[in-house]
Amino acid sequence: MKQKLVPYSIIVIFFVIFVVFYKSLEDTNIYTPEVKINNDIPIFSAELLLSNETLESKEIFQLDKFYILNIWSSWCAPCRDEHSILMNLSKSNKFIVIGMNYKDNKKNAKSFLDELGNPYEKIIIDKNGTKSIEWGAFGVPETFIIHNNKIIKKYIGPLNQELFLEIQNLTK
Secondary structure (H helix, E strand, O other): OHHHHHHHHHHHHHHHHHHHHHHHHHOOOOOOOOOOOOOEOOOOEEEEOOOOOEEEHHHHOOOOOEEEEEEEOOOOHHHHHHHHHHHHHHHOOOEEEEEEEEOOOHHHHHHHHHHHOOOOOEEEEEOOOHHHHHHOOOOOOEEEEEEOOEEEEEEEOOOOHHHHHHHHHOOO
16 A cells, blocks of 8 residues: 555655646746836936936926937947937937937947947936836837827837838827
8 A cells, every 4th residue: 555655645746846836937036117108207317428417307308309218238239220220210300319328338338329320419328227127128229209208109129110110100
């Protein structure tokens, strides 16, 4: 009798372990920021990349204007891919393009802009990534469309020609 009970006990133990591990796969501890659409923009102060001055968010974003906030980094390959789209958007008089340089080295960021051009009116430094989290960003690149100090649209990943047209249509 005892010999028959041992194999069944082992099977039950393995089954319980399997169920515990399987259930733990469904419950993740990964932090994912909230998608903040139609919310007010975060209030912050930040150092600017090219001038080293510190500004408050209310000095950067004004009412009755459309802004594009692009979170980027020099080490980000998709940021390089979308850069030409940002250059084209910056030529439009409908938007003011603001950059947020994410967890980057100042020298590398400036080299990136020297090589590809600077589409940004201002570039906020986010050295440790906390400002991006306040905006609800998952990583780089991400782009937010802002009007009247509210986030009206968010794009995760690099911008492309289709999104370029969609962004232009937002102001009509």
